[in-house]
Amino acid sequence: MSFALTSFRKDIARWRQDFVATLIWVAIPLMIGGLITTLMGQDVKPHGTLLLVDEDQTFLSELIVGAYSAGELGELISVEETSSRDGLERVNDGEASGLLIIPEGFAEAFLESTPVTLTLRTNPSQTILPGIIQNVTEILLDAGFYAHQLFSDEIEVLTSMTDNPSDAQVAAIAVAINNKMENVAPKLFPPVIEIEIVEPPPAEPSPPLVLLFFPGIIMMAVVFASNGLASDFWRERQLGTLRRLVFSPARLAEFLMGKALAAALIIAVVGGFTMVLGFLYHGIGWSHLVSSLLWIAVSGVALFAWFAALQMLFSSQKTASVISSMLVFPLLMAGGSFFPLAVLPGWIAAIGRASPNGFMADRLTTEITAAGAWSIDLNSWLLVIAGAIVGLAVCVWRLRTGFARA
Amino acid sequence: MPHRDTVWFVAMLNVQELSKNYGDFVAVDRISFSAGKGQVFGLLGPNGAGKSTTINCIAGLLKPTSGHASVAGHDIVSDGKAARRNLGVVPQELALYEDLPAVENLRYWGKAYGITSAALEKRVTEVLEYIGLSDRAKDLPKEFSGGMKRRLNFGCGIVHKPPVILLDEPTVGVDPQSRARLFEMVEAERDAGACVLYTTHYMEEAERLCDSLAIIDHGKLIAQGSVNELRAKLGARDVLQLSGHFPVEPTKQAISALIERGNADLEFLAQEEDSITLTLSHASQHLPAIFEAVAGTGGSVSETSLRSPNLETLFLLLTGKELRE
DSSP states (O other), rough: HHHHHHHHHHHHHHHHOHHHHHHHHHHHHHHHHHHHHHHHSSOOOOOOOEEEESOSSHHHHHHHHHHHHSSSSHHEEEEEEHHHHHHHHHHTTTSSSEEEETTTTTHHHHHHTTTOOOOEOOOOSSSHHHHHHHHHHHHHHHHHHHHHHHTHHHHHHHSSSOOSOHHHHHHHHHHHHHHHHHHHHHSSSSSOOOOOOOOOOOOOOOOOOHHHHHHHHHHHHHHHHHHHHHHHHHHHHHHHHHHHHHHHHHHHHHHHHHHHHHHHHHHHHHHHHHHHHHHHTTTTGGGGEEEEEEEEHHHHHHHHHHHHHHHHTTTSSSHHHHHHHHHHHHHHHHTTTSGGGGSSSSSHHHHHHHSSSHHHHHHHHHHHSSSSSSOOOOHHHHHHHHHHHHHHHHHHIIIIITTOEE | OOSSSSSSSSHHHHHHEEEEEEEEEEEEEEEEEEEEEEEEEEEEOOOSSSHHHHHHHHHTTOOOOOEEEETTTTTTTHHHHHHHHHHHEEEEOOOOOOSSHHHHHHHHHHHHOOHHHHHHHHHHOOOHHTTTTTTGTTTGGGSSSSHHHHHHHHHHHHHHHOSSSEEEETTOOOOOOHHHHHHHHHHHHHHHHEEEEEESHHHHHHHHSSEEEEEEETTTTEEEEEEEHHHHHHTTEEEEEEEOOOOOOOHHHHHHHHHHHHHOOOEEEEETEEEEEEEEEEHHHHHHHHHHHHHHHTEEEEEEEEEOOOOOHHHHHHSSTTOOO
């Protein structure tokens, strides 16, 4: 076992000389993660401007303006009054989502049930906000139509009144409207079906999308590092040190154990650096750090072992390097490094979770989003450890069956 | 058990009927030799003769097809680990971690051979001094010259003080100064009691370093003995090379006819379009007759070279080809 430690120290010392490789392993995932965070990290709702030309300036036209500014709609749309000319120019310049022109005589036409045209111009360069504005406008018009049908008598009284109705007249109309509302309320809102509302157990809030990218980014660093470290067997073969090792009484299994330990530490450092940055950015509890680091270290050793075993199957370093590198990209794609598995369609996510790094990223997601630390189940730990052991056994077999002797 | 030829000779390295086949190709064909303590045994042969294959079999890198070899009494197959523990290998190609300081290389290989930490530091310091790299101990081998790398390569092979050292063409591509330093180191190891197996295709290295040697070609040992014993196989003959303008075959026949009358032990070693190389005892005495024979064929000699025979001559005599072919 002491030679395993010697082998471990040797690889760590060599790794410290190869700063550039480490930088690449860290920099690429960080760069991609940074881009994703920049693009998706700010949880911003779309916001647009509705330019309004109110040529009517009546109570009804102001109601329409108010409807756009009320409630959640008001968070999406800012209403800004302007003139027709200015409004058209600004919509054409793409400065607003839409322009609504309420023509003079709108209220009068509404009350007298005569045709009137509201003009809505939308910004063709936008899709969502103009659509919302159009839908809201149509709903308002529908509501106006039904109100007109329901309160036609009251509206007729209103239109026949003089400019300054007395309080008694207003009160009479209000009472009439109220009575009608009371009469139609059971019809409009009939309790036909009794609904028993059962509150579901409070679901844990789903994590923000950008946080779901985080484990995939970490695994990207781990995949890069483990693939890079696995190529060291070929490098040792080229240096002649593997042959020299076979000349010695040292055991190949101990040599490999040392290499695997070194890989675990290096991967923990490489992944850990990215992880600490992510923990800081996302405000993940530090209690998850040790378990997460251990998970990526063990996962990294498993990936390292399998990459090494794969590379040692080929007869030349070039072929091994090309095949291994070709495998990295699909693995990253499938494993959720570019698209979080949680947001992919079910069957694609299932395939992704079946890939080694996807499985590891999925469990890491569990760990960092769970309330408590050490949330990865025992079976997952055992599976990854078993994968690492099998991979290392294949490596020993290849070293003994000629790879080290060539 | 080690092979014992005499009461005082203890074979530290013993090879018996060792063969290595690759399918139908016989790389090493039933070779046997032994080397003792404080002895440099040379394995001399051209490239591809089977020297490295023999070394790789002894070192445990290749499994022999048949035969046996033992190192310090330990069979290389049945007791491989003990055999390897007693063996230091300096491979033909450099086998160093170029990104690990020289001192760390030595420590690593020392530990690979099981040297404990306490003894290791002392030994590493000794070896660094010995290979002349004390002042570059913390530097990376990738910054070293070719000669310095060779010396470090040698140091890594002997850091565990092995009783048997295998040196596989250690001077290939080495500058004269580093070569001389390597010779000194080999001699020092021999003087310290190590048994050294030294493979080379440089005849002058074998003559300088080896107490005894074997000549190998096409996987077979074709001659074996001490340098003097092998030289004696040539007798008191000289090597004569004639160059000029003459028909080669008629000239050879004419020389043979004349010399045989004088009862000399003539053998032709090589011939080219305008030269003939032959061995002959007391060649200088026969020169007039030889020139007469050449003149008799209508030819003329423009250059004559007369020298004492060496191992190269023996190799030429035994195989009909030059050692460096």
